[in-house]
Each structure stands twice: as C-alpha cells, then as structure tokens.
Amino acid sequence: MSDYQVGLDPTIKIFIVISAIIGPSAIAAVIFLLKRIEKNDPGRIRWK
Numbered sequence: 001m002s003d004y005q006v007g008l009d010p011t012i013k014i015f016i017v018i019s020a021i022i023g024p025s026a027i028a029a030v031i032f033l034l035k036r037i038e039k040n041d042p043g044r045i046r047w048k
Contacts (some may be wrong), residue, residue: 022047038045 034045
C-alpha cells in the first residue's frame with residue numbers, strides 16, 4: 001500500500017479499490033454502448 005493509505009480506515013480502502021475497478025469499466029461500457037448505437041443509427045450519435 002502507498003504511504004498515504006496507512007492511516008485510512010479499511011472501509012475507505014475497500015471503497016477506493018472498488019471505485020478504481022468500477023469507474024473505468026463503466027466509462028468503457030458507455031463508450032461501447034454509444035458505438036453500438038452509432039453502428040445501428042449513425043445520425044443519432046455525433047463524435048467531436
């Protein structure tokens with residue numbers, strides 16, 4: 001563990017780990033969903 005995590009409550013440590021896993025995977029899921037929508041109906045999604 002990093003030095004800043006030494007004094008943290010174990011519940012907060014678990015929250016940090018879960019957030020680190022769920023956050024990026026949720027963003028990837030949204031991008032995947034948008035790409036599927038764009039594939040079916042290209043005019044519905046506009047990437048800039």
